[in-house]
Amino acid sequence: MDSKIFSYIDPSPPAPADGGALSGKRAAVQSSISVKGWPTEAGSRALEGFIALEDATVVERLRAAGAILAGNTHTGELGFGLAGDTASQALKNGLVDVTLMTDTLGEGRVAAASAGVFGFKPSYGRVSRFGLVGLVPSMDCCSILGKSLDDLAAFLEAVEGHDDRDPSMGDTPLEAFRMGRGSSPGSERSSLSAGVVVQSLESLNAGGRKVFEEALRRVEKAGIALREVQCEDFDLFRIVHNVIGSVEASSSCGKFDGVRYGHCAAGAKNWNEMYLRSRGESFGRVLKAYLFQGAYFQFENYPAFERACSLRAKLAQAGRKWLDGVDMMILPTRCAAAHDRPAETVEQVYDIFPLTLPANVTGQPALTLPGFLPTSAGDLGLQLVGPAGGDRLLLEAAGRLYPRTEEAR
Amino acid sequence: MTTDHEAVIGLEIHVQLNCPTKMFCDCPNRAGDEPNQNTCPICLWLPGNLPRFSREALEKATLACLALNCDIQKESAFDQKVYYYPDLPKGYQLSQFHHPLAKNGWLNITDADGGTKKIRIQKIHMEEDVARLVHEKEGRTSVSLVDFNRAGAPLVEIVTQPDVRTPHQAMEFLRCLRSQLRYSGSSDCSMEQGTMRVDANVSLRPRGSDQMNTKVEIKNMNSIRHVGDAIAYEITRQANSLKAGEPIVLHTRLWDPDNRVTTAMRGKFEGPCVPDPSVPRIVVDDAWLEEMRRALPEMPDKKAARFMEQYGLTAEEASMMSAERELSEYFEAVVEHKTSPRLAAQWISGQLLPLLKERNAVLPESAVTPECFAGLLLMLAREEINANAAKEVLKRLQESGDTPEEIVAQCGFRQVSEAGELEALVDRVLAENPSAVENFRKGASKAMGFLMGQAMQASGGKANPRLLKEIMTRKLQ
């Protein structure tokens, strides 16, 4: 296997648990997801040489269900953005059936869309964050990438559900959401509807709009009723994510001091100098800019942060309102303008994710589907966003869009 | 202080809750263990870990707030107090800054003139303790070692309104607060052990004014006495500055108990407080709060009132017997054995407590069980032994573990109350001391005391003093 794709390959994977739902499935996780005894460096010098002491809950659960964990894929620094990320390549090259990624801005869905595979971000609180090295605790989520909807559903089933070690998981029993694909017969919805997010189209060029219109016709043909939905404040998602995300990231990175693990600068004269130099040498330019920005709001412009928090509550409310008359929202995953060159500024990172980050802001589940939006800039991915907890509804709706025989490509 | 100024003092008290575990993990919350023994990936904040808020910490904190007459807030939440220092392994401290657990408390204290003064409590919030730094030398190099045993220990911080005016009031308030919190069972409140830490904010203003002037924070007092001394010093220091026309600047000073002065410390960095996204908001409902109220024991004020009502103690005796929860429980256990409550209160405060103090012993572990002590008092009341003998028996009780009846029998302390025996004794003493008898008859009543002493001595301390005096008085007439 390729070390360009894997940052760590398990030399002797343990024999998989017998008879589990994932029996025989091969999986990889990003190096930001803890596997006991494996280097968990999350793409950052700040965690250089850090060996996880415990399995992340998702790792423990997917192994218990019989999956074989092949290794770690590379990740952008602390999962922020997609620079250097190899999760989707591992899938595309047929090295694994499913990969798990941390999703802060929509990294999982955008990587899946570009690679032409399925990518699913569960509702916030549905899958445990224990063992995930993330940046933005209120938005981070473990996303699942796979080549088939069945694999996605099976992996979700295996890893979801309450975990005492993640305090942000709600108390709502999972059974309340058990509907749709893979659940008991007769529970399926007879008719489904989706709201087309009008504002999301502004990010598409003419070619992009054309394929999107065509995709919508296919969706209608599959029996999903469409309706236009005006989301007036769509642009605010990005700003709110940027302010709150950077503030939380600034705090989250406080623990990376280079003392107990990670890179520690040599020859510092006192502890302040040691902190400054270790952190200065550890973080990459883009992440550093993001952390500075967060520190700015924390120390110098707290009212702006408070405003972002109240806007976030309003956006979550609006998100629920938009879903009043429809089962889900429908929009592209990537915009045509998203460039292939690596992002060099925080804004360039955000330029890649304007259509995915709303689901991180509100905690709603979102699913990207391959094959609907082929453009010269690659597959843009057709994205479905459901109500919080409506994870299975999305998988069921997606199932209707693919005749069983031509599911993955 | 000049008489035209008054001090405005606010106190901030950190109290460590006596929960078995830390606030966000299951590590033992225990002092005195080997460094870094009580740690785990959560309290070391290793990557991938999330805080798990302890329900027990919430319960103990709530009891503490109720004991200080606070309103428990329906919703409270943790914030991140951001600062970088080696005692804080994640760069922020989890503390309830924006939404504290409780507000609007108060305690009534007794002022120097005997009047009652109400000190208001602005808020009480929960927070985690930080690690302990140990500065040492390795050869000629200074090293700073970090002990994470204390990191994450559950604390509440109590912030008063600036209602305190004098060092005396500050000390009274702290004694009262300590008593309330110990009573509630939420904390040991030992300033010596560091489970209670007090900072004082002191400023001066013209008497009668309601302005708030620049305050100076003083820290590092490790007894209530030191808090009083440090505040007194600081008031004088500021008054002298004002007299000399020097401005007071906002800063922090450390109390130096050896030299009895405060000295300025390096400016402290105050970081921002942002809501913590990982610890869920704390929402308490009425039923749970009612349960907590019921879990709160009878507090000293109420208990003292009941002691007066139920047992007929004087106000002073009642307040003495209810000052500490263990003492009050001991008192009631003694009274349950049908001893006279007032006699019990007098003997506990007058004899037992001084004896324990002298022997460096504490009530709960004392060999003098309530049953033993009650047995002793009952013998005293039945005049089987006299007070002198009872004091002697008490000393032996504390040492031996025998019952009071056994000790009295072994040592022959049983009181002589047989009239014939006492009459003979008195006759002998009067015959041996004719001049004293003569003096008494001339009106020197002091001579009676002397003769009683002689007689008691002659009985080996065992004579029933009441009967002895009766007989003596009769024979002298």
Ligand SMILES: [Zn+2]
């Ligand atoms: Zn711990």
